[in-house]
Amino acid sequence: MSAATLFNPTRQTRVLPGFGLSLGYTLVYLSLLVLIPLSAVFLKTATLGWSEFWAVVTSPRVVASYKLSFGASLLAAGINAVFGLMLAWALVRYTFPGKKLIDALVDLPFALPTAVAGIALTALYAGNGWVGSILEPLGLKVAFTPLGVLVALVFIGVPFVVRTVQPILEDLETELEEAAASLGAHRWQTFTKVILPILLPALLTGFALAFARAVGEYGSVIFIAGNIPMVSEITPLMIITKLEQYDYVGATAIATVMLVFSFALLLVINLLQAWSAKRTGRNR
Amino acid sequence: MAAAGVLHGRADARRYENNAATRETPWVKWTILGISLAFFALFLLLPLVAVFTEALRKGWVTYLTALSDEDALSAIKLTLITAAIAVPLNLVFGVSAAWCIAKFQFRGKHFLTTLIDLPFSVSPVVAGLIYVLMFGAHGWFGGWLAANDIKIIFAVPGIVLATVFVTFPFVARELIPLMEAQGREEEEAATVLGASGWQTFWRVTLPNIKWGLLYGVILCNARAFGEFGAVSVVSGHIRGQTNTMPLHVEILYNEYNFAAAFAVASLLALLALVTLGLKSFIEWKAGQQSKESE
Numbered sequence: 001m002s003a004a005t006l007f008n009p010t011r012q013t014r015v016l017p018g019f020g021l022s023l024g025y026t027l028v029y030l031s032l033l034v035l036i037p038l039s040a041v042f043l044k045t046a047t048l049g050w051s052e053f054w055a056v057v058t059s060p061r062v063v064a065s066y067k068l069s070f071g072a073s074l075l076a077a078g079i080n081a082v083f084g085l086m087l088a089w090a091l092v093r094y095t096f097p098g099k100k101l102i103d104a105l106v107d108l109p110f111a112l113p114t115a116v117a118g119i120a121l122t123a124l125y126a127g128n129g130w131v132g133s134i135l136e137p138l139g140l141k142v143a144f145t146p147l148g149v150l151v152a153l154v155f156i157g158v159p160f161v162v163r164t165v166q167p168i169l170e171d172l173e174t175e176l177e178e179a180a181a182s183l184g185a186h187r188w189q190t191f192t193k194v195i196l197p198i199l200l201p202a203l204l205t206g207f208a209l210a211f212a213r214a215v216g217e218y219g220s221v222i223f224i225a226g227n228i229p230m231v232s233e234i235t236p237l238m239i240i241t242k243l244e245q246y247d248y249v250g251a252t253a254i255a256t257v258m259l260v261f262s263f264a265l266l267l268v269i270n271l272l273q274a275w276s277a278k279r280t281g282r283n284r
Numbered sequence: 285m286a287a288a289g290v291l292h293g294r295a296d297a298r299r300y301e302n303n304a305a306t307r308e309t310p311w312v313k314w315t316i317l318g319i320s321l322a323f324f325a326l327f328l329l330l331p332l333v334a335v336f337t338e339a340l341r342k343g344w345v346t347y348l349t350a351l352s353d354e355d356a357l358s359a360i361k362l363t364l365i366t367a368a369i370a371v372p373l374n375l376v377f378g379v380s381a382a383w384c385i386a387k388f389q390f391r392g393k394h395f396l397t398t399l400i401d402l403p404f405s406v407s408p409v410v411a412g413l414i415y416v417l418m419f420g421a422h423g424w425f426g427g428w429l430a431a432n433d434i435k436i437i438f439a440v441p442g443i444v445l446a447t448v449f450v451t452f453p454f455v456a457r458e459l460i461p462l463m464e465a466q467g468r469e470e471e472e473a474a475t476v477l478g479a480s481g482w483q484t485f486w487r488v489t490l491p492n493i494k495w496g497l498l499y500g501v502i503l504c505n506a507r508a509f510g511e512f513g514a515v516s517v518v519s520g521h522i523r524g525q526t527n528t529m530p531l532h533v534e535i536l537y538n539e540y541n542f543a544a545a546f547a548v549a550s551l552l553a554l555l556a557l558v559t560l561g562l563k564s565f566i567e568w569k570a571g572q573q574s575k576e577s578e
Binding site: 015016017018019021022023025026029030033034035036037038040041044083086087089090092093094095096099100102103104105106107108109110111112113114115116117119120121123124129130131151154155158174177178180181182187212215216217218219223236237239240243248251252255258259262263265266270 | 296297298299300301303304305306307308309312313316317319320321323324326327328329330331332334335338377380381383384385387388390396398399400401402403405406407408409410413414415416417418420422423424445448449452468471472475476480481484485503506507509510511512513516517529530531533534537542545546549552553555556557559560561563564
């Protein structure tokens with residue numbers, strides 16, 4: 001079956017040329033670079049028996065890495081949901097000097113290479129760093145502990161919540177708040193009963209995006225984590241460790257677990273975005 | 285899955301502050317502002333400042349020596365080559381994907397859009413691994429590649445492939461919503477008036493999408509320069525041969541050569557700042573363009 005018959009345009013209004021060419025090129029390029037290579041992970045895992053697979057993905061060191069990766073990622077996404085909402089609110093609702101610059105710098109974690117972020121955060125939070133030298137006398141060690149992993153994951157997740165909440169907040173009609181105020185609602189009531197329900201789907205989407213990104217993150221984490229087995233090893237590092245031991249099957253088995261999880265999360269994010277679009281009347 | 289719905293203007297905040305129904309009492313306002321700015325300073329500003337201070341800690345001479353080191357120069361060159369291949373590939377793909385998705389109706393369209401976004405939800409480490417499984421010594425094509433003396437993994441082609449994968453959706457995801465919003469009336473008019481497909485694209489579509497296109501290219505380029513995890517898996521870390529800038533930063537850092545590591549890192553941080561500057565400029569330009577057309 002050719003691509004043209006599978007994806008036959010449903011409406012007969014094809015005045016514009018180039019449908020077959022652009023769709024064909026898109027499908028070939030997508031298949032060669034993304035779909036076929038990704039299927040290699042599942043096919044390689046299939047060469048492993050179920051019991052072998054299960055033994056690899058539930059070995060104590062790997063399970064410890066799931067706990068750290070998922071736990072720290074959830075916590076980091078939660079921290080970003082709270083502070084990202086505040087930052088988005090400040091950027092939309094208040095005037096203050098340097099606002100444009102701060103607005104632009106919110107995207108820094110997208111633009112700054114993860115390895116650069118990793119060594120910068122390590123320098124800051126190590127015992128002799130600017131932040132570390134304040135925290136360590138208080139008994140709080142950040143660099144080379146699970147707490148360091150959390151700091152790195154908060155850093156890379158900052159833009160997700162801010163950038164999903166900000167446009168919704170900008171489009172919010174002031175009439176809603178005026179109506180609430182004229183009916184006698186306190187500001188806090190207006191926020192929790194009127195504004196928050198509208199923002200909620202976007203906030204959850206931002207949370208889920210930050211979480212998804214954090215689980216797979218590697219570059220910014222490995223420098224600050226210290227990578228102590230059973231304590232501060234993240235799951236992507238387990239894949240690297242297996243690869244360095246030439247244990248390709250083991251690495252692939254863990255990658256399968258991560259992929260299945262990512263795809264499930266992608267589905268959740270798509271549902272959240274659909275919900276958000278429905279609630280706010282925005283496309284996307 | 286990066287920043288959602290990006291090209292929009294920023295409204296003036298004073299309309300909220302001058303309206304009794306939409307403003308907070310001063311202490312609430314200053315608390316929110318204080319906390320969010322402290323969060324910004326601690327997590328975003330401080331790491332950025334740290335890169336440059338650490339890079340210049342031992343003075344300009346050490347800084348410039350670190351950057352003119354032979355291995356550093358070859359890392360810079362390899363990074364430039366990688367971006368110069370990966371970005372145009374994904375640019376052509378992005379335009380092609382956006383053309384068929386935004387201008388035509390067909391079954392499976394939504395599914396196709398999701399598939400294009402897939403690389404964003406894959407861990408960079410897994411992105412590197414998949415090419416090792418395909419082209420590595422024990423991979424699907426490993427035997428054939430070895431017999432024909434072609435090296436992909438632990439060589440430049442592998443680095444390019446991994447970079448193409450992680451930057452795959454950038455251009456497409458900017459263009460699809462933009463071209464969908466613009467509809468197809470203008471292109472249909474041009475076609476009906478006798479313009480060929482390419483003429484329509486160059487003279488009608490391209491001027492309409494140029495800012496969105498540039499936006500996607502800039503983000504794609506920043507990621508291509510900075511990718512670490514995926515490239516780390518396929519590179520083999522051969523100094524002077526398969527080290528990109530981020531990998532070179534790692535090697536120097538692990539050798540406790542912090543000044544040199546931060547010197548190379550500062551170049552990448554500068555690029556990040558240029559990227560953000562251009563991004564703001566494009567957002568401003570695109571905002572003007574949409575105002576004019578209204």
